Amino acid sequence: MASKTDARKALEIVEEQFPTLQILNEDGEIVNKAAMPALTDEQLQELMRRMVYTRILDQRSISLNRQGRLGFYAPTAGQEASQLASQFALEKEDFILPGYRDVPQLIWHGLPLYQAFLFSRGHFQGNQIPDGVNVLSPQIIIGAQYVQAAGVALGMKKNGKKSVAITYTGDGGTSQGDFYEGMNFAGAFKAPAIFVVQNNRFAISTPVAKQSAAKTLAQKAVAAGIPGIQVDGMDPLAVYAATHEARERAINGEGPSLIETLTYRYGPHTMSGDDPTRYRTAELDNEWEKKDPLVRFRKFLENKGLWSEAKENEVIEQAKEEIKEAIKKADAAPKQKVTDLISIMFEEMPYNLKEQYEIYQAKESK
Amino acid sequence: MAQMTMIQAITDALRTELKNDPNTLVFGEDVGVNGGVFRATEGLQKEFGEERVFDTPLAESGIGGLSIGLALQGFRPIPEIQFFGFVFEAMDSIAGQMSRMRYRSGGHYHMPITVRSPFGGGVHTPELHSDSLEGLMAQTPGLKVVVPSTPYDAKGLLLSAIRDNDPVIFLEHLKLYRAFREEVPEEEYTIPLGKADVKREGSDLSIITYGAMVHESLKAATELEKEGYSVEVVDLRTISPLDVETIIASVEKTGRAIVVQEAQKQAGVAANVVAEINERAILSLEAPVLRVTAPDTVYPFSQAESVWLPNYKDVMETAKKVLTF
Ligand SMILES: Cc1ncc(C[n+]2csc(CCOP(=O)(O)OP(=O)(O)O)c2C)c(N)n1
Numbered sequence: 001m002a003s004k005t006d007a008r009k010a011l012e013i014v015e016e017q018f019p020t021l022q023i024l025n026e027d028g029e030i031v032n033k034a035a036m037p038a039l040t041d042e043q044l045q046e047l048m049r050r051m052v053y054t055r056i057l058d059q060r061s062i063s064l065n066r067q068g069r070l071g072f073y074a075p076t077a078g079q080e081a082s083q084l085a086s087q088f089a090l091e092k093e094d095f096i097l098p099g100y101r102d103v104p105q106l107i108w109h110g111l112p113l114y115q116a117f118l119f120s121r122g123h124f125q126g127n128q129i130p131d132g133v134n135v136l137s138p139q140i141i142i143g144a145q146y147v148q149a150a151g152v153a154l155g156m157k158k159n160g161k162k163s164v165a166i167t168y169t170g171d172g173g174t175s176q177g178d179f180y181e182g183m184n185f186a187g188a189f190k191a192p193a194i195f196v197v198q199n200n201r202f203a204i205s206t207p208v209a210k211q212s213a214a215k216t217l218a219q220k221a222v223a224a225g226i227p228g229i230q231v232d233g234m235d236p237l238a239v240y241a242a243t244h245e246a247r248e249r250a251i252n253g254e255g256p257s258l259i260e261t262l263t264y265r266y267g268p269h270t271m272s273g274d275d276p277t278r279y280r281t282a283e284l285d286n287e288w289e290k291k292d293p294l295v296r297f298r299k300f301l302e303n304k305g306l307w308s309e310a311k312e313n314e315v316i317e318q319a320k321e322e323i324k325e326a327i328k329k330a331d332a333a334p335k336q337k338v339t340d341l342i343s344i345m346f347e348e349m350p351y352n353l354k355e356q357y358e359i360y361q362a363k364e365s366k
Numbered sequence: 367m368a369q370m371t372m373i374q375a376i377t378d379a380l381r382t383e384l385k386n387d388p389n390t391l392v393f394g395e396d397v398g399v400n401g402g403v404f405r406a407t408e409g410l411q412k413e414f415g416e417e418r419v420f421d422t423p424l425a426e427s428g429i430g431g432l433s434i435g436l437a438l439q440g441f442r443p444i445p446e447i448q449f450f451g452f453v454f455e456a457m458d459s460i461a462g463q464m465s466r467m468r469y470r471s472g473g474h475y476h477m478p479i480t481v482r483s484p485f486g487g488g489v490h491t492p493e494l495h496s497d498s499l500e501g502l503m504a505q506t507p508g509l510k511v512v513v514p515s516t517p518y519d520a521k522g523l524l525l526s527a528i529r530d531n532d533p534v535i536f537l538e539h540l541k542l543y544r545a546f547r548e549e550v551p552e553e554e555y556t557i558p559l560g561k562a563d564v565k566r567e568g569s570d571l572s573i574i575t576y577g578a579m580v581h582e583s584l585k586a587a588t589e590l591e592k593e594g595y596s597v598e599v600v601d602l603r604t605i606s607p608l609d610v611e612t613i614i615a616s617v618e619k620t621g622r623a624i625v626v627q628e629a630q631k632q633a634g635v636a637a638n639v640v641a642e643i644n645e646r647a648i649l650s651l652e653a654p655v656l657r658v659t660a661p662d663t664v665y666p667f668s669q670a671e672s673v674w675l676p677n678y679k680d681v682m683e684t685a686k687k688v689l690t691f
Pocket residue numbers: 101140141142169170171172173174200202203204269395424426448452455
């Protein structure tokens with residue numbers, strides 16, 4: 001239909017503005033020198049170390065879950081670059097508001113591993129974040145963390161802090177009202193927030209194409225009047241560069257940003273009965289496994305003489321050892337009681353909880 | 367007749383009504399190809415096509431609003447909220463909008479919507495997957511709230527809910543989905559909304575309950591029988607509107623009652639039942655009406671749920687207090 005109003009024009013222009021930023025390709029070659037972040041050799045090695053460690057943690061968590069030694073668990077393999085390289089661009093004083101799959105970022109931000117295990121097991125001590133670790137426990141309600149991030153960021157601004165709030169959701173999460181509200185509030189208040197969407201192609205079984213008519217999720221930033229970028233979420237350097245810049249803008253008073261990382265979860269949605277073969281093909285799995293963040297980063301570092309099999313094995317051994325220790329520590333947590341839960345409801349117990357405390361104390365001491 | 371689990375009976379009811387009424391639509395998160403996370407809609411998209419059974423974007427307020435809009439266009443929506451703990455996202459759609467549409471429009475519009483959703487505890491879910499929030503719904507004027515406890519009831523009640531011209535919140539206890547099988551007719555039948563069912567007759571005490579607690583109450587009744595007590599178990603099946611007639615008839619017969627719910631104690635369905643009994647049958651009572659409920663905390667971190675959830679022993683303990691009053 002010939003248009004008299006050109007209403008499609010702005011959309012067409014906008015949609016062309018969101019190419020995927022890639023710095024490191026699948027073969028471990030730098031394809032965008034200009035965007036290369038300034039990371040020292042030690043930093044590059046540390047980022048690799050964290051990705052290897054986290055891949056092992058994922059494998060161990062899955063088998064511990066299968067043995068009944070862990071509870072709720074959302075696999076992370078495939079998403080290491082999106083998760084860890086974005087966290088790597090943060091400072092300790094930055095605050096993370098994670099979704100349920102974002103446990104690795106919390107661990108690298110300082111949450112002790114045994115607490116992550118207690119969270120998985122459904123023990124409240126897993127959520128008692130140590131002082132000085134600036135994170136929330138994983139959010140279960142999709143999108144809720146997005147609006148809260150605007151509040152944390154505005155609070156930082158009011159307190160004159162040079163720090164940012166960063167929050168994560170998935171492609172499915174961008175359909176929630178909270179997603180728009182969070183970005184819009186942070187934009188309106190010029191609050192120092194970073195909104196990350198890990199677009200792993202599926203929300204449980206629902207493909208991203210069914211979430212939205214938008215060609216990219218990054219372009220949703222435009223409506224909020226904030227910068228948005230789509231990056232190769234299997235490329236740790238691109239994720240780091242985009243997050244680092246978003247952080248610089250935020251602490252310079254330029255407000256929030258949206259980052260869409262294109263990634264993939266290799267495993268099931270969670271360990272609670274999801275079967276990805278019902279909605280994904282093996283071809284698609286293979287296609288994405290070829291983009292693996294560890295494989296390409298390993299190649300890159302090996303070419304620079306910064307990584308070796310021996311180094312990798314060292315990390316793997318260390319991860320296994322620390323996981324074992326953390327499980328032991330989680331096992332040693334006191335049995336969770338209903339009376340514990342009654343006592344953490346309010347600062348002061350109202351009459352009903354006082355009565356119920358007595359009742360459950362009697363029950364639980366039997 | 368076939369032996370069905372509750373989830374099979376629910377799928378069967380959905381299939382029946384998708385066949386009967388071309389205006390019915392089934393939609394929600396992951397209900398299409400995946401057949402729902404509990405497989406309640408298994409095979410329905412294949413059988414009826416994507417126009418009738420479809421995935422929505424991930425937004426409960428969107429699902430609620432879409433249902434209202436489709437109802438205004440003459441459809442009979444059967445949306446699924448993946449877990450009822452996510453209903454907070456859709457509270458305005460449900461409690462602020464669809465429940466009021468008939469009233470707001472002076473009877474001009476109506477909302478023939480059945481919101482289906484799994485709820486309930488006992489399977490170690492993460493937070494907000496197990497909460498019993500039926501009290502919030504029952505407190506909302508303009509909604510009917512149904513909670514089946516058996517496969518047979520689930521099918522008959524769901525068919526009535528879908529055919530009802532007002533919004534119905536249909537809550538499926540997820541621990542009952544595959545807990546047991548029973549005979550369920552393959553042909554269609556309905557069970558009227560607003561009608562309780564006496565699941566066991568007795569003469570000394572009435573236990574009034576619904577959902578998964580029906581089974582704990584029946585177990586308690588069997589145990590109490592061994593001690594010489596004859597206990598009646600009334601399954602409300604619909605918690606709004608209540609079947610006061612059946613409740614009062616039972617209480618007038620036994621003279622003693624307890625009310626059992628899985629939800630927390632404060633301001634709940636059980637409190638409402640107690641109030642109805644007090645207002646209508648106080649002179650028939652030989653003892654105060656007591657409640658068995660969960661304590662007034664947020665649904666527990668899963669490691670404590672086995673103690674937190676009421677069970678048949680709790681029911682027996684309270685029953686004896688009332689029986690020996
Ligand atoms: C408000 C809300 N609705 C639904 C769910 C159930 N649910 C859990 S994860 C999920 C899919 C999320 O997909 P996405 O946002 O893409 O993140 P991913 O799991 O892929 O990381 C759904 C529907 C939920 N947890 N919260």
